[in-house]
Amino acid sequence: MNKIFIIIQREYLARVKKRSFLLTTFLIPVLFIGMYVGIILITKKSFEDSHATVYVYDRTETTAKQLEDNKTLTFIRNPEKDLADQLADLTGKKSKTHVLIIPQDFYSAKATELLSGSKPNMALKTALQNNLSDIILKNEYKKLEIDPSLLEGIESKVKLSTKEIAQDGDTKDSYTEVVMGLGVTLSILIYICLMLYGSQVMRGVIEEKTSRIVEIIVSSVKPFQLMMGKIIGVGLVGLTQFALWGVLSLILITAASGIMMQSVDIDPQMIQGSNGMEPAQLSALSEVSGIDLQPILSTIDFPLIFGSFILFFLGGYLLYSALFAAVASAVDSETEVSQFTLPVTMPLLITYLLSFSVLINDPDGAISTWLSMIPFTSPIAMMVRIPFGVDLWQIGLSILLLFSTFILITWLAAKVYKTGILMYGKKASLKEMLKWIKY
Amino acid sequence: MLHIQNITKNYARHRALNNVSLRIKKGQLHGLLGPNGAGKTTLIRIINQIIAPDSGTILFEGEPLRPDHSNKIGYLPEERGLYKKMKIGDQLIYLGQLKGLSKRESKLRIREWLERLEMGDWIDKKIADLSKGMQQKVQFVATVFHEPELIILDEPFSGFDPVNAKTIQNEILKLHQKGSTIIYSTHRMESVEELCTHLSLINKSEIILDGSINEIKDAYKTQTYTLRYTEPEANLTSQLKEMCEIVENTFTPEETYIKILIKESYSLNDILKYLVDNNATLHEVKELSPTMQDIFIDQVTKTA
Numbered sequence: 001m002n003k004i005f006i007i008i009q010r011e012y013l014a015r016v017k018k019r020s021f022l023l024t025t026f027l028i029p030v031l032f033i034g035m036y037v038g039i040i041l042i043t044k045k046s047f048e049d050s051h052a053t054v055y056v057y058d059r060t061e062t063t064a065k066q067l068e069d070n071k072t073l074t075f076i077r078n079p080e081k082d083l084a085d086q087l088a089d090l091t092g093k094k095s096k097t098h099v100l101i102i103p104q105d106f107y108s109a110k111a112t113e114l115l116s117g118s119k120p121n122m123a124l125k126t127a128l129q130n131n132l133s134d135i136i137l138k139n140e141y142k143k144l145e146i147d148p149s150l151l152e153g154i155e156s157k158v159k160l161s162t163k164e165i166a167q168d169g170d171t172k173d174s175y176t177e178v179v180m181g182l183g184v185t186l187s188i189l190i191y192i193c194l195m196l197y198g199s200q201v202m203r204g205v206i207e208e209k210t211s212r213i214v215e216i217i218v219s220s221v222k223p224f225q226l227m228m229g230k231i232i233g234v235g236l237v238g239l240t241q242f243a244l245w246g247v248l249s250l251i252l253i254t255a256a257s258g259i260m261m262q263s264v265d266i267d268p269q270m271i272q273g274s275n276g277m278e279p280a281q282l283s284a285l286s287e288v289s290g291i292d293l294q295p296i297l298s299t300i301d302f303p304l305i306f307g308s309f310i311l312f313f314l315g316g317y318l319l320y321s322a323l324f325a326a327v328a329s330a331v332d333s334e335t336e337v338s339q340f341t342l343p344v345t346m347p348l349l350i351t352y353l354l355s356f357s358v359l360i361n362d363p364d365g366a367i368s369t370w371l372s373m374i375p376f377t378s379p380i381a382m383m384v385r386i387p388f389g390v391d392l393w394q395i396g397l398s399i400l401l402l403f404s405t406f407i408l409i410t411w412l413a414a415k416v417y418k419t420g421i422l423m424y425g426k427k428a429s430l431k432e433m434l435k436w437i438k439y
Numbered sequence: 440m441l442h443i444q445n446i447t448k449n450y451a452r453h454r455a456l457n458n459v460s461l462r463i464k465k466g467q468l469h470g471l472l473g474p475n476g477a478g479k480t481t482l483i484r485i486i487n488q489i490i491a492p493d494s495g496t497i498l499f500e501g502e503p504l505r506p507d508h509s510n511k512i513g514y515l516p517e518e519r520g521l522y523k524k525m526k527i528g529d530q531l532i533y534l535g536q537l538k539g540l541s542k543r544e545s546k547l548r549i550r551e552w553l554e555r556l557e558m559g560d561w562i563d564k565k566i567a568d569l570s571k572g573m574q575q576k577v578q579f580v581a582t583v584f585h586e587p588e589l590i591i592l593d594e595p596f597s598g599f600d601p602v603n604a605k606t607i608q609n610e611i612l613k614l615h616q617k618g619s620t621i622i623y624s625t626h627r628m629e630s631v632e633e634l635c636t637h638l639s640l641i642n643k644s645e646i647i648l649d650g651s652i653n654e655i656k657d658a659y660k661t662q663t664y665t666l667r668y669t670e671p672e673a674n675l676t677s678q679l680k681e682m683c684e685i686v687e688n689t690f691t692p693e694e695t696y697i698k699i700l701i702k703e704s705y706s707l708n709d710i711l712k713y714l715v716d717n718n719a720t721l722h723e724v725k726e727l728s729p730t731m732q733d734i735f736i737d738q739v740t741k742t743a
Contacts, residue, residue: 006536014525212520216581219487219514220537222506422489424518435451 003221004229011204011233016240025241029248052096052124054114055079055086059104066135073127075100093117100128107139175299180360182300183384186309187355190383194316194348197238201321202337204230205328205421214421223418228410231321238317242310300387308386308395315402316379319409320348326413329420330428340430347376355384363388373398375405412437440465440620441486441589446495448481455481456492457644463622463637468615470631470638471624472731474739478644479624480517483591486622487514499589510539513587517594517624519578521566527553527577528562531584538585545584552580556606572603579607583614590614591622596630608634628732638731642739652731659734662701663727666710669720670695682709694722 015021055076058064064077079086086099099115106112112132114120141148205227208214217226327340351359351371359368363385371381372390378398386395419436420428428436443461447454456478463469473479484490486497488504497504499511521530528549535545553559556576566574575598583590592611596604611634615621623635631638632652640648648655663686670676676688676695682705687698701707707724714721729737 003537006533010533014522207522211523212516212518213522215489215516215518216514216521216534216578217537218489219512219516220509220534223489418490422484 004225004232007221007226007229008233008236011230012236012240015200015234015237021237021241025244026248029245029252033249033252052098052120054098054100054128056100056102057083057086058102060102060106063102063106063132063135066138067131070127072123087115090115090117098124107136110136179300179387182305182387183360183363184356186305186383186387187352187359187380190309190313190316190379191348191352193238193313194320194379195345197234197317198320198324198345199341200234200237201231202324202328202341203334204234205325205417206331206334206337209329209421209424210333212424218421223421224414227322227325227414227417231318231325234321235314235317238313239310242313305386308399309383311399312379312383312402315375315399315406316348319375319402319406320345322406322410322413326416326420326433329417330423330433332425332427336427347374348380351377351380355380359384363390369394373401375402378402440467440500441622442498442501443482443486444496444498446482446485446492446497448478448485448490448492454644456485459495459641459644459646461639461646461649463620465620466615466618468611468621468623468634468636470635471622471641472626472628472631472638472735473641474626477641479641480593482641483514483516483593483622483624486591487512510585511588513538513582513585513590515578515582515590515592515595517597521574521577521581523567524565526563526565527558527569530566531577531581534581535585538587540585548584548586549580552584556580556610571598572600575599576603576607579610583610587619589620589622591624593624594626595623596625596627628730628735632731640735640738647738648734655731655734656728659729659737661727661729663698664701664707664710665696665698665723665725665727666714667694667696667722667724668714669693669722670714671718675714675717675719679710679713682713698727 051072051074053074053076056064056067057079058077064075067075067077069075081089083099083101090097090099094117097117098120101113101115103109103112112128114125114128138148141151208217208226214226221229323344324341327344328337331337331340354367354371358365359371359381362368368381368385371377372385372394374381378401382390382395382398415437416433420433441461441463443459443463446456446459448456459478459482471479471482481490485492486504488506488509499505499508502508525533528546531549532542532545535549536542540548550559550562553562556579558573558576561569561573566577569577579595582592595607595611599607611621611623623631625631635652637651638649638655639646650658676685676690676697679685679697679699683699683701685697685699687696689696699710701710707726711721711724
């Protein structure tokens with residue numbers, strides 16, 4: 001067996017077997033999805049809890065029957081108890097029961113009183129106000145002899161649907177907000193992943209150097225094999241984690257949307273009709289969030305995004321972890337490394353910050369285009385741009401540049417690494433590290 | 440076994456090795472001596488192919504050194520350590536695999552070695568849980584358990600307590616008896632005399648002395664002896680002055696003790712013959728040969 005495979009195997013297994021790997025792998029999706037489900041369930045619960053009963057004492061005789069019940073509000077129109085008894089019941093109790101008094105001069109004064117044992121919540125107040133305003137409005141229409149049903153037919157809300165023209169002349173719907181959100185999410189994801197796995201390579205190199213095992217290992221394999229073995233091993237850990245996250249998320253989303261479908265009372269006919277899990281899940285999500293997700297999601301090229309994410313993660317990871325390995329080889333302890341990592345990760349950090357402004361606001365502008373071509377910034381910049389739609393040749397060129405730079409940088413980094421790992425007891429300056437390239 | 444030819448290695452500001460040549464024969468226990476910074480570690484790293492020389496070649500069993508030769512070499516560096524969080528067994532298996540052993544073969548040999556060093560129960564412990572002496576033993580096992588033809592030990596006894604040092608010394612001698620070629624690098628001279636058959640002295644990037652211990656000692660003979668005898672008549676000792684210089688003397692009624700430096704053109708035999716012929720009774724004759732330490736300091740200061 002080639003020795004580099006033995007190294008890859010150790011680096012991979014040592015990390016995958018760790019408890020922290022299992023924790024991050026399982027906890028992160030559980031945490032995210034749990035949060036999402038939690039928020040929805042809590043919101044739902046609070047709706048149920050806020051159900052209020054309102055006893056109506058109507059002095060006008062005609063208003064009460066015009067009040068409309070809904071899910072959170074029930075009107076008792078002809079209370080058995082008289083007002084005084086009802087109020088006595090209310091006093092000092094924090095119940096969801098309220099008393100509404102509609103005075104005789106309601107239609108002229110346009111005022112009512114709501115009496116509660118505690119402070120009524122905002123939702124109830126708004127619902128009552130809307131309800132009563134409608135009644136006043138209808139009353140006014142009647143006086144002016146306007147048929148309210150005519151007015152209901154008039155729709156004044158304007159819908160602005162945005163479409164972009166594709167090269168083949170077709171138009172397709174575009175959802176800028178969704179795409180921006182996706183771009184930012186991808187930027188955060190790739191930035192975190194690059195830093196996470198890059199720093200694992202760095203810590204691994206420092207561990208080998210400070211524990212002094214490195215000289216024993218490089219007497220059996222070439223320093224380059226050790227460095228690449230470590231980089232590849234950690235990279236595979238990253239890919240494994242992505243795969244597990246993907247599988248876990250799918251399971252959790254299926255389970256979660258199952259729970260939500262039950263509680264959201266979707267017509268079972270609809271689910272059967274849609275045939276298959278995915279549309280059912282989507283409609284469950286749509287129902288909850290109140291947005292129709294299906295047409296939005298169908299405009300996003302997920303295979304392209306996933307494919308590019310993997311490629312740009314790999315390219316960026318290989319490039320930066322080679323730099324990290326070189327830097328780590330030059331220091332003598334983990335505490336010394338921070339002053340070197342900042343200059344190394346600066347391009348990444350700047351692009352990350354820019355992705356929240358320039359990149360998402362002007363994804364096809366000159367700055368964005370350049371940043372998505374320069375290898376040190378392209379993993380983030382290109383991932384932000386891809387959801388907006390980027391020509392394939394640009395993506396291809398960017399990947400090509402990224403991987404060729406990775407080869408060049410690895411070649412240089414290996415030279416620094418080779419010398420650095422055997423320099424004990426002193427921290428090298430940047431100048432010295434550059435000199436090592438010539439050894 | 441190992442033929443080092445005209446190796447030169449330069450670093451940024453200084454020359455670590457200057458045209459160094461050395462021949463180490465199969466089965467030798469070869470001491471590599473020199474003060475700190477003389478170039479020992481650089482030479483050893485070049486033999487291990489960790490760094491490349493600027494010029495010169497190394498032949499391993501007659502062939503130019505190749506990467507796969509590293510499987511036949513065991514190296515215990517001066518700066519050494521192990522993965523702290525890895526179990527001893529896993530760690531040794533890993534290092535064995537890197538030396539071309541199969542996993543199964545590694546396991547067998549590791550068990551055998553650890554039991555021999557009374558560490559059999561520790562195989563599933565992590566390095567961080569071991570004492571420093573035990574860690575050193577594990578490192579020693581890691582160096583030799585793939586049964587290398589050439590073993591290179593750089594200051595193997597540093598960090599050992601006397602008891603463990605003795606254990607390791609015995610293991611080194613056993614390996615030597617079994618036919619392994621061993622290079623033992625150190626700056627501690629006294630241990631070299633005890634262990635080595637051959638030695639090279641390296642100072643200021645050059646080899647200044649090379650040969651078998653006996654040859655070197657012969658070359659540095661000082662012709663100094665101590666003698667104890669009983670002389671029948673008083674004047675006998677003073678008559679020796681013709682053949683040797685008397686550095687020290689003690690006379691008691693029973694015995695005479697002298698330390699002499701024999702003059703050129705005379706030998707110890709001449710002195711002894713003279714004493715015996717004159718009816719002196721000899722009790723003890725001892726050659727005062729220089730220790731390696733003396734030779735080392737003498738040579739190093741000479742080249743300074």
